[in-house]
Amino acid sequence: MTQKQLSQLLSSMTLEEKAAQMTQLAPVNFGFNCITPLTGPDTGLRVHPKTAASIGSVLNCDNAEDMIYIQTEHLKNDPHKIPLLFMADIIHGFKTIFPIPLALGCSFSPDSVREAARIAAEESAASGIHVTFAPMADLVRDPRWGRVMESFGEDPLLNSQLCAASVEGYQGEDISAPGCAASCVKHFAAYGAPEGGREYNTVDISDNVLRNSYLPAYRAAIDAGAKMVMTAFNTVDLVPSTANKKLLSDILRTEWKFNSPVISDYNSVGELIEHGAAKDGYEAAEKSLVAGTDIEMMSTHFTNHLQELLDNGAITEQMIDDAVLRILTLKNELGLFENPYKDASADAETALHLSEKNRAAARRIAAGSAVLLKNDKVLPLNISRGSGKIGLTGPFAASPYILGGWSAGIKTGVSLYEGLCGKISPDAIHFEDCGDLGSCLSGNPDIPAPDKDFSARFNDCDTVIIAAGEHQDDTGEGGSKAFLRLSPNQELLIRQVHDAGKRVILILFSGRPLEIAPIVPYCSAILQAWFLGTESGNALADLITGTINPSGRLSMSFPYTAGQIPVYYNHFRTGRPLCSENADSRYVSRYLDCPSEPLYCFGYGLSYSDFQYSNLQIFPEDSAIGSLTACITASVTVSNVSDTDGCETVQLYIRDLSASIVRPVMELKGFSKVFLKGGESQTVTFRITKEMLSFYKDGRKTFENGSFLIMIGRNSSDTLNKELYITEHLFEKEIS
Numbered sequence: 020m021t022q023k024q025l026s027q028l029l030s031s032m033t034l035e036e037k038a039a040q041m042t043q044l045a046p047v048n049f050g051f052n053c054i055t056p057l058t059g060p061d062t063g064l065r066v067h068p069k070t071a072a073s074i075g076s077v078l079n080c081d082n083a084e085d086m087i088y089i090q091t092e093h094l095k096n097d098p099h100k101i102p103l104l105f106m107a108d109i110i111h112g113f114k115t116i117f118p119i120p121l122a123l124g125c126s127f128s129p130d131s132v133r134e135a136a137r138i139a140a141e142e143s144a145a146s147g148i149h150v151t152f153a154p155m156a157d158l159v160r161d162p163r164w165g166r167v168m169e170s171f172g173e174d175p176l177l178n179s180q181l182c183a184a185s186v187e188g189y190q191g192e193d194i195s196a197p198g199c200a201a202s203c204v205k206h207f208a209a210y211g212a213p214e215g216g217r218e219y220n221t222v223d224i225s226d227n228v229l230r231n232s233y234l235p236a237y238r239a240a241i242d243a244g245a246k247m248v249m250t251a252f253n254t255v256d257l258v259p260s261t262a263n264k265k266l267l268s269d270i271l272r273t274e275w276k277f278n279s280p281v282i283s284d285y286n287s288v289g290e291l292i293e294h295g296a297a298k299d300g301y302e303a304a305e306k307s308l309v310a311g312t313d314i315e316m317m318s319t320h321f322t323n324h325l326q327e328l329l330d331n332g333a334i335t336e337q338m339i340d341d342a343v344l345r346i347l348t349l350k351n352e353l354g355l356f357e358n359p360y361k362d363a364s365a366d367a368e369t370a371l372h373l374s375e376k377n378r379a380a381a382r383r384i385a386a387g388s389a390v391l392l393k394n395d396k397v398l399p400l401n402i403s404r405g406s407g408k409i410g411l412t413g414p415f416a417a418s419p420y421i422l423g424g425w426s427a428g429i430k431t432g433v434s435l436y437e438g439l440c441g442k443i444s445p446d447a448i449h450f451e452d453c454g455d456l457g458s459c460l461s462g463n464p465d466i467p468a469p470d471k472d473f474s475a476r477f478n479d480c481d482t483v484i485i486a487a488g489e490h491q492d493d494t495g496e497g498g499s500k501a502f503l504r505l506s507p508n509q510e511l512l513i514r515q516v517h518d519a520g521k522r523v524i525l526i527l528f529s530g531r532p533l534e535i536a537p538i539v540p541y542c543s544a545i546l547q548a549w550f551l552g553t554e555s556g557n558a559l560a561d562l563i564t565g566t567i568n569p570s571g572r573l574s575m576s577f578p579y580t581a582g583q584i585p586v587y588y589n590h591f592r593t594g595r596p597l598c599s600e601n602a603d604s605r606y607v608s609r610y611l612d613c614p615s616e617p618l619y620c621f622g623y624g625l626s627y628s629d630f631q632y633s634n635l636q637i638f639p640e641d642s643a644i645g646s647l648t649a650c651i652t653a654s655v656t657v658s659n660v661s662d663t664d665g666c667e668t669v670q671l672y673i674r675d676l677s678a679s680i681v682r683p684v685m686e687l688k689g690f691s692k693v694f695l696k697g698g699e700s701q702t703v704t705f706r707i708t709k710e711m712l713s714f715y716k717d718g719r720k721t722f723e724n725g726s727f728l729i730m731i732g733r734n735s736s737d738t739l740n741k742e743l744y745i746t747e748h749l750f751e752k753e754i755s
């Protein structure tokens with residue numbers, strides 16, 4: 020359709036029809052009996068057949084047959100034959116499930132994230148999905164919050180790059196092309212900072228922190244072309260996001276020039292009433308519309324009150340027309356007026372879903388997302404070296420429920436046991452079933468091993484793999500937790516096997532950094548598996564046996580104990596930092612009973628190779644002298660001093676040594692993954708740009724002349740450092 024035809028269509032619509040376009044419901048809410056998963060409370064909502072006929076979009080319909088049926092019936096009834104938009108939560112794969120986003124964050128690989136999103140778009144487009152509610156760009160610093168699993172982690176730069184890659188993957192070059200889908204970035208804004216990590220709780224952060232830490236990833240997704248934005252459940256500065264004019268109008272529309280639809284989160288328009296931010300549905304609709312929400316998800320305050328709001332002058336017809344035009348434009352960009360079914364086809368589903376090619380990509384990407392946290396020379400497993408068999412137990416050892424939350428319509432993947440059997444002769448594995456893992460949701464989070472002397476069963480092994488962790492349902496939305504340790508019986512199992520003289524290899528399944536300090540001493544190796552998706556077991560077996568060398572680096576810090584939370588590497592400087600000179604003083608910023616640092620910091624991760632860093636060089640050494648130089652570079656030599664080929668993630672951090680507002684102790688400003696053969700060295704060079712040294716202050720991006728500490732290293736607590744004085748004029752010649 021041309022822009023003119025769209026405008027004509029808009030002007031032919033009644034107000035009721037426009038309001039219906041601005042409404043998204045699950046099929047059951049507007050007259051269809053198809054079973055679709057509800058991702059929030061079922062309020063028993065039903066709409067009048069007239070409204071139903073003009074509804075704008077559908078939530079979480081997940082197969083081609085239902086989609087084609089619903090679209091066909093809808094087009095028979097809709098007076099203007101405006102196709103429905105089908106939207107769903109395709110978070111880390113559709114049928115072929117990839118690692119949870121927090122794990123994908125550990126890959127430090129925009130290419131992997133782009134590829135996973137590409138495959139997810141192809142598989143879900145075949146099932147009739149046009150818009151995916153991803154990426155979740157919420158920065159996370161509190162592992163008590165269940166949805167940290169859906170974030171790429173605690174760093175603004177990593178988050179930004181991976182969100183942008185994810186949008187590129189979903190959308191491709193053209194969202195109307197086969198296998199492409201529109202991406203809806205969420206949850207705008209700062210949903211990842213609920214107080215105490217408690218789901219849906221208040222978010223209260225300063226404007227400077229909001230802009231410097233929390234907003235960049237949403238912005239990066241939008242700059243990458245994301246076609247929609249979803250609001251958040253939380254308040255920002257005491258105004259719920261869905262009615263937050265500063266966020267939705269001032270920042271999103273005016274500053275960032277975003278001109279595509281904004282959708283509320285699930286019933287978040289209605290929840291303004293429970294927030295106490297609107298006295299009734301009329302006011303909830305008014306405040307959301309005025310702030311800039313275009314589509315109401317899973318509630319009907321727009322359809323119920325639009326006429327009244329208009330009659331009272333609370334909103335203008337122009338506002339409604341702008342919103343509806345944005346929705347129609349998106350439908351048009353997807354090509355739905357010409358082909359309302361887009362890629363939906365049962366044959367395409369059969370061909371694409373869980374195809375060999377997709378599973379091979381999932382296996383490779385999964386292996387790149389696990390993080391080796393500890394290794395006392397026990398991994399990779401050398402089966403011929405040890406005496407006896409390899410023991411295998413723990414609640415996740417043979418469990419296929421390792422996909423991680425938000426795995427639409429598919430429940431199981433390759434278990435660790437299956438994966439190991441594909442790599443090692445099953446005869447070399449001594450598997451002992453220790454029973455199911457409990458969960459907080461089931462009310463029974465701590466199930467004991469079958470007998471007291473369980474560890475004695477491993478007499479024929481000197482090494483035992485224990486697959487432990489948390490139930491996948493104890494993570495994700497509504498998965499906040501106050502206790503982050505393994506269940507007491509899992510800890511007991513690890514201790515007992517260790518005390519029986521075995522070397523314990525812990526494979527840790529979780530959707531968040533858990534509190535593992537109490538069991539680290541009992542483990543010879545720890546591999547953080549997160550939830551790696553369909554190919555979990557195969558990917559883990561590749562790593563355990565050394566077919567693949569671990570390369571994941573933590574995207575989120577692991578606390579020593581929950582009492583340290585939030586603990587994140589890029590925290591702000593204080594007036595009394597702890598350092599070697601004042602380590603004995605009482606009056607420094609620290610805990611009396613626990614280190615200030617995390618157990619494992621951001622960027623940390625081991626490899627079977629041994630990498631060394633040397634020769635940090637900054638050019639020019641002094642920017643005042645080098646004013647004729649077009650750019651500043653920092654380089655370092657990275658050497659693989661082992662015999663094992665491997666991949667290292669070289670990380671560039673910068674500290675602004677003095678500024679007009681307090682700045683973080685360090686911030687990731689670049690990273691580079693290099694593959695080094697055993698014995699090989701490489702010089703890795705980063706260009707230092709003005710953008711890297713700038714920050715938001717009072718709503719504006721600013722650069723201040725001064726000294727900066729340039730740090731390059733293997734993780735956020737192990738870097739080579741050099742100080743440099745940098746003035747703005749140096750960047751006048753900057754080549755972009």
Ligand code: BGC
Nearest residue numbers: 058059108152205284285496
């Ligand atoms: C979640 C969103 C999700 C929506 C639709 C909400 O409960 O917060 O992330 O996209 O449901 O399923």
